[in-house]
Amino acid sequence: MGIIAAMDESSEAIAGTPTTLAEWFDTPLGQYLLAREQAWFDRTVADIFGFQAIQVGLPECPFLAQSRVAAHWTVDPSAPAQILADPLWLPFPDNSLDLIVLPHALEFTSDPHQLLREAYRAMRSEGQIVIAGFNPFSLFGAKRYFGRGLQPPWNGNFIALYRLKDWLALLGFEVAGGALDCYVPPFASEKWRARFELFEAAGDRWWPIAGGVYYLRATKRVLGMRIITPAWERRKNGLATAPRQARQCIERVE
Secondary structure, eight states: OHHHHHHHHTOGGGGOOOSSHHHHTTSHHHHHHHHHHHHHHHHHHTTOOOSEEEEESOTTSOTTTTOOOSEEEEEESSTTOSEEOOGGGOSSOTTOEEEEEEESTTTTSSOHHHHHHHHHHHEEEEEEEEEEEEOSSSHHHHHHHTTOOSSTTTTSOOOOHHHHHHHHHHHTEEEEEEEEEOOSOOOSSHHHHHHTTHHHHHHHHHOTTOOSEEEEEEEEOOOOOOOOOOHHHHHHTTOOOHHHHHHHHHHHHO
16 A cells, blocks of 8 residues: 555646546556557557548647558548547548557547447458557555546556457457566656566566556458358359259269
8 A cells, every 4th residue: 555655645736637548648657558559559550551540639749650551541520630530420431541540549438348339330341450558456456446436547448458358359359469567666756656666577587467548459350251152153063962963873873
């Protein structure tokens, strides 16, 4: 509990009280996390190719900056997004997008299931979705649980990693990779955070499921259809139907 108490003592009051997630990313703790997330997104999206990509939420943060997709836009209900739209009803045709990035969009929407369904609908087969989320089973989750839930990001609906994987699998996504990150306690004070810097180095080895944030990369899979060949082609390949084969046998006997 000592760490939790220290987290409360070094609250966001040091940098003012943020009212949006984007404002929180301007705080010292937010900047620390943003730098780590930006590095992971930069590495990940650089390996994904295609023609169209979108980033849903946090238009202030260029998570598609290193994307090699030909055209990409930010989508959000308000500026500075390039496309002003409700993410729950994306203004894109079915099977049209190659990449969708969701940086903490699921925690701050009224219906995360609908957002994932829309992403699946608008994404082409073999397209990819890249997600960042806060881990409820971490020190970040503990801070949210112990009463810091009035301001962002603590007022978000933190979604467990195992639950998100289940949602993706039910829709038809196949998880292709991911990671956990930010193991230090969520101190707003840089001095306090520096004292626990060793957590970052040891996190992956000693408590790999307790990172403050997780990343997921998943691919849209579409079940293959059985191709029904024309009747003439079946006869050509010796695939005549059972009644026809029976008639041929009777004729030979007679």
